[in-house]
Amino acid sequence: MSFWTILGPKRIIQENTALFELKAWAETSKIMRHRMLPSFRPDSPIMIYGPGSLLREPSRLFRDMRRDLAASRELAWRLFMRNISAKYRQTMLGYAWAFLPPVFTTLVFVFLRNAGFFNVPETKVPYVVFVLAGMVLWEVFADALNSPIRMVAQSTSMLTKVNFPREALILAGIGEVLFSFLIRLGLLAIVIAWFGIHVPWTAVLFPVAALALVVLGVALGALLTPFAILYHDMGQGLPFLVTLWMFLTPVLYPPPREWPGSLAMVLNPVSPVLDTTRAWLFTGSPEYLIGFLGMSFVAIVGLLFGWGLYRIALPILIERMSA
């Protein structure tokens, strides 16, 4: 009984104060009145939501994918800028964080090799430059692999409340990957110049070929996203698996020729792509060009599939997020 009596008067007082404050507001509201944004279109498309699988109408799915990709560019740019600014603004070292981790990893491996803890055949360029280039490429792949999962995981509140073009998250993620890559690329260029290494003309293909690693990473990441968002096992296991994967990829060593080491070139989809890209930078004569071209094609097809899966899965994921 007392519960009701406490609640009663409070609300009445609230309604009364409203009258005073409404007056003050009337002044400001005049400025905002009767404004129509150019984006107001009465002839907008008809949307139909039903329980049937989106795959039953592939033409509609593709049309929506194309439309949303175009519509997402502006938002992707904003999200990219937001994430980059938010990531570095509260740091002292700023953008240096983009290259410090691979640089230190490189230095550790160079030290271990020079101290004789492991043996790596001679490389055409100084080992430190060889590993740094490898690390820069590996990081681009690892970043790309993580980015769709990371973007979705960090945007749950946005995803459960606003229907924005979902492609924006993927694009913004790719933007971040490329941004870090460009910073590291600058560092790599400085190191190469410092060592006075002459690079062949094919070096201009290096950043372009690195895009194949981005596509491969994002494709794989997008395919994993639904399961990573539903079950957090992926979040627990993925960093560990990625590190393990790095050791099975010719990052710290040139492609092994003898069995069983050569398996790393055959079974690991990243190997031919990474090695070819690095070969274009240093030697100009990649040995695994066929593998590179094949994997690039697979990556592009995989990206289309990953994108489709991502779109189809998101409503289901959002349901389980908000539950």
Added chain:
Amino acid sequence: MGEEPVVKVERVSKKFCRSLKRSLWYGVKDLMGELMGRDGARRIQLRPAEFLAVDDVSFELRQGECLGLIGPNGAGKSTVLKMLNGLIRPDAGRIVIRGRVGALIELGTGFSPILTGRENIYINGAILGFSKKDIDARFDEIVAFAEVEEFIDAPVQSYSSGMRVRLGMAIAINVKANLLLVDEVLAVGDVAFRMKCFHHFLEMKAAGSTIVVVSHNMIDVNRVCDRVIVMEHGRKNHNGDVSTGIAAYESLLSKHAGTFEERAVNGAAWIDRIELQDSRRNPSSEFETGDDLVAEVTISAVRSVPVARLIVHIMTPSLGVLGSFSSPHKGFTFDISPPGIVVRFAIRNMPLLVGSYSLTLSLYGADIEDFLHAVRNAAVFRIIGPPVDTFGYGLCHSIRFEHDWGLARDKGSSLTTASVGK
């Protein structure tokens, strides 16, 4: 497009899962079903731990209509809104929407605390679908509206929560859509802010937008909505007129608050039941303002109680006790002897306005401490007419006051009279 409904919801259902583990596993299964090209026409089947959050709901909205979705917590209102927004898809039924959808579900979505107000305006704007050009053109207005001029280049984490809400609203208020979805945005902020919001919605409605509002504030709903749908346990159990819808919702609240009784140990008598009747003695629970309400209270007894008292409280779910009266006040005394008696009281010319009300009864003996039995919300009744006016041109809220108006005197002449008197 005036003829075609803007929103058409046809027998839509949505199931949710109570258990997290199962929910995740069903998520995987649903995804597989989706990839196998699941047929949408299949009948809905509940798996273990699942329930229908939205159960067979249909409605249509035309251009310029404003619908209020009301109901107790967990009734499925927000789920309907999410489906209209295309965030989640129905498990059965179909939703057809013509035109652009805008949603005010949360203010300041995507704000990054360490970025400045300026940066966040562009980010939140982009999330709501504005281009840089749109925001550029309105930037100064947004800042002025939010009253954050001095802080616009300070990080948003240094803003007060009120400033953040105002900034979010100043951006969101620019959303123009054929269908606008609003979820409890009205409830945040102070009353002045709520007034701003509802005024804005009325303007949008006038401009031809269709609006769906989810709110727990019945006065706001009454102000902006033309129709309400009352939901309970995922089902639609009222669709139509606002006042009667609100009354239906408040009865639901009373029902959910439940009858609560307190009984004296070894009490000699107790209240058995109460029946409400109209002035013609027909059982009824719906009345109009000014009607007579008659109640018959059946009291059972195992021992006799001389000079008993019955106290009646008239309550509303939102305001609490409006007034009480007691049998001795009118000089009515009664003795209870086994097996019991039936007492009747009448409320004449009921001064209550449209809404839902309940009666709480207490039974006492002659002395102050002779408590026997109390039943909260023993009976619920509704006032269904005549309609109230929420814009300040008629009667509103709960009680009809008898009143009259007249011109007292002319202000100027009254002064003259006073000075002449000197």
